[in-house]
Amino acid sequence: MTSSTRTSISALPRGHEFPASTFTLSPGDVDAYLRAIGDRGDYGPVIPPLAAVALGLNALQEHLSLPKGSLHTGQEVEHERAASGGETLTLTGRVAQRSERQGFVISVIEFEIAAVAGVAVRARTTIMAPAGAA
Amino acid sequence: MATVERTITQAQIDGYAEASGDHNPIHVDPAFAATTMFGGTIAHGMLVLALIGEAMHEAEGERWLTSGRLKVRFKAPTRPGDTVVATATAVKETDDAIDYAVQCARADGEILIEGRASVGLGGAGR
Numbered sequence: 001m002t003s004s005t006r007t008s009i010s011a012l013p014r015g016h017e018f019p020a021s022t023f024t025l026s027p028g029d030v031d032a033y034l035r036a037i038g039d040r041g042d043y044g045p046v047i048p049p050l051a052a053v054a055l056g057l058n059a060l061q062e063h064l065s066l067p068k069g070s071l072h073t074g075q076e077v078e079h080e081r082a083a084s085g086g087e088t089l090t091l092t093g094r095v096a097q098r099s100e101r102q103g104f105v106i107s108v109i110e111f112e113i114a115a116v117a118g119v120a121v122r123a124r125t126t127i128m129a130p131a132g133a134a
Numbered sequence: 135m136a137t138v139e140r141t142i143t144q145a146q147i148d149g150y151a152e153a154s155g156d157h158n159p160i161h162v163d164p165a166f167a168a169t170t171m172f173g174g175t176i177a178h179g180m181l182v183l184a185l186i187g188e189a190m191h192e193a194e195g196e197r198w199l200t201s202g203r204l205k206v207r208f209k210a211p212t213r214p215g216d217t218v219v220a221t222a223t224a225v226k227e228t229d230d231a232i233d234y235a236v237q238c239a240r241a242d243g244e245i246l247i248e249g250r251a252s253v254g255l256g257g258a259g260r
Contacts, residue, residue: 029153032152032153033153033154035149035153036146036149036150036152036153036154036181037150037181037184037185037188038140038146039184039187039188039191041188041191041192043191043199046199048187048191048199049187049199049202050180050183050184050187053180054154054156054180054184055154055155057154057156057180058154058155058156061155066158068158068159068160068166069160069170070158070160071160071179071208072178072179072180072208073179073207073208074206074207074208075179075180075183075204075205075206075208076204076205076206077202077203077204077205078202078203078204079198079199079200079201079202079203080200081200082196082199082200
């Protein structure tokens with residue numbers, strides 16, 4: 001992750017498209033996620049969709065930075081098909097909405113995470129970030 | 135109704151930051167967090183939302199993993215030491231889907247996350 005290629009989310013205009021990113025969640029990554037949230041459920045080889053979203057948001061941070069004081073205020077997720085640990089996933093995303101209110105920029109990031117068989121998860125994440133912050 | 139209850143600790147928040155790569159100081163830097171409107175660290179929204187995912191998985195199993203839908207708002211912060219109860223309550227069923235009201239609430243009743251979830255039935259009902 002190179003900070004020079006990252007732009008503050010509050011500076012990104014509506015319609016901005018992020019370059020596609022590929023990433024792999026190994027079964028070990030999924031286990032680490034499940035341990036961290038304290039979920040002892042049996043998911044077999046499947047990546048829990050919210051794990052894909054959480055780790056996809058991390059992949060997006062290759063392209064954007066979140067200023068100190070940023071807050072995650074809303075989340076939508078649609079599960080289209082199960083993806084398995086170890087599959088190569090491709091993330092594409094864009095800034096779908098942008099507005100300013102009381103010194104904060106409110107951005108809605110839409111993104112899809114696709115496996116070889118097609119889109120696994122679609123998500124919309126709402127983030128409130130201090131306006132003008134780097 | 136499916137229910138998941140958990141007490142969120144700073145150690146769990148720190149562990150989630152490592153697992154997710156989200157090291158926003160509002161979650162992991164007590165000195166910085168003390169200067170914000172929250173007065174201290176708060177849990178990642180996705181960490182708390184995961185309890186709703188767990189409740190929906192408990193209620194619907196594989197259907198949740200392959201056809202789940204979720205739309206929530208984060209209404210209040212979760213702080214270290216808070217005991218959170220996540221609930222998923224079926225509110226409507228058709229041949230196409232089962233709709234759930236979902237929420238995470240603190241022990242004192244304050245709603246932390248609230249919204250709707252559903253699973254698809256493909257027109258065949260249960």
